[in-house]
Amino acid sequence: MTSPFDLTGRTALVTGANQGLGKAFVFALAAAGARVAFCGRRQQANEAVAAEGAAAGHDLVPITADVTDDARVDSMIAQTLDAFGGRLDVLVNNAGRCYHAPSFELTDHQWSTIFDLNVRAVWKTSMGVAEVMRDQGSGSIINIGSISGLIVNRPQFQPAYNASKAAVHHLTKSLAVEWAPYGIRVNAIAPGYVQADGAPVDRPELRRNWRPEFRRHWIEDAPQQRFALPEEIAPSVVFLASDAASFITGSVLVADGGYTAV
Secondary structure, eight states: OOOTTOOTTOEEEESSOSSHHHHHHHHHHHHTTOEEEEEESOHHHHHHHHHHHHHTTOOOEEEEOOTTSHHHHHHHHHHHHHHTTTOOOEEEEOOOOOOOOOTTTOOHHHHHHHHIIIIIHHHHHHHHHHHHHHHHTOEEEEEEOOGGGTSOOSSSOOHHHHHHHHHHHHHHHHHHHHHGGGTEEEEEEEEOOEEETTEEESSGGGGGGOOGGGHHHHTTTSTTOSOBOHHHHHHHHHHHHSGGGTTOOSOEEEESTTGGGO
């Protein structure tokens, strides 16, 4: 019997994928049999990931793109389709950022920057890919949300990030309902705190903001008493991309070691 988790013959695009969680998603999808394109803003980092993939036997397609630029999004999708013969089965919207700043210190520019990448880019990329998936009659879109869309993190304050991830979760549900008749499934994953690239954070882009005093709230409040590794979150992406999740759409899969359960 063929495993329902097998992605052989499928094609995938992952945004924000030259480090941390995004990189883990790329390798997990490739290991499951998918052909994978991925994007990041730094060409050299993209090429390094592609070379690492080649060494592991994966033929990855690196694309340099800023997903807050609509023209770059269109080009990214076009390059992916060209590489994969016009078909795209899986989209993982992973690119995102955060500022640790309490509300009285958060600038309008920071607020706009967060929503531009965390929400608008998810919307624009999903719309472009969904047109392809609608025409082919199937597809799986996986948005990377956060437990920050479900709770208020502490001791760091990050109201714009929290609000943006709550928006991602609800956009996921909205598109899932609307696009179900086209055979497109839309789900989200809400990771908890992840140790990525050597520093414990809830998102890779927050590495510079890690401080040891956060451990009291980030680790000791978690039932499993530890961070996740990116490789522990990645199988959830494979699951939602695969036929094993064929009756799952509009869901937010929480992977947080029990953090939000208490």
